[in-house]
Amino acid sequence: MNGTVGLVLVSHSADLAAGLRELLRQVAGDAVAVTVAGGDDDGGLGTSYDLIRDAIAEAGSGGGVLVLPDLGSSVLTAKALLEQHPDPGVRLVDAPFVEGAVAAAVIAATGADLDTVADAAEEAWHARKL
């Protein structure tokens, strides 16, 4: 697979996902495709199967897609979707939402492959703030 790995931010809140995307753009630049699936189908707090599916399709740029859920049903819905539509180029990652996304976006901006970007997100569990 060639191209930059894309990221999908799955959150209960559209504002949270959009805000995180804004942060990623500042830290990692515009080279990384970051799409969001925030809230439910009606714009409220929750999770939407269809929004996640669309966000994954939108983020795909040849290098693979890493899906980062915030918690709870975001995780379960993304997991269900990927189990029903398995794709080796799309991976759900278990990582802290903000730190994992920042670490992944910066590494993706270096042109790293999907394995490396996923590892960077997971390593965020070990990053202390102080």
Add this chain to the structure above:
Amino acid sequence: MPESSETTVVLPAHLHARPAGQVVVTAAKFTSTIEIVYGAKTANAKGVLALLSLGATAGETVTIRATGPDAPAAAEAIATTLRTTE
């Protein structure tokens, strides 16, 4: 035997999220291992969260340590990135 290179930079601005991201992107262009040392803390220049956790602020001096075949160029490139961040 790998080459080693060390240089210091007085940070013109806090090593916050955006410059840390630029350091990682620059570091990824080199094969050398690159570390940034601030006080008692050391961070791999290829890890943005580690760089942020240094808590290095404007006016402080950090040391860049590169080890590997392209160490001098790597250390210089990181120094330039850090000197020119806002």
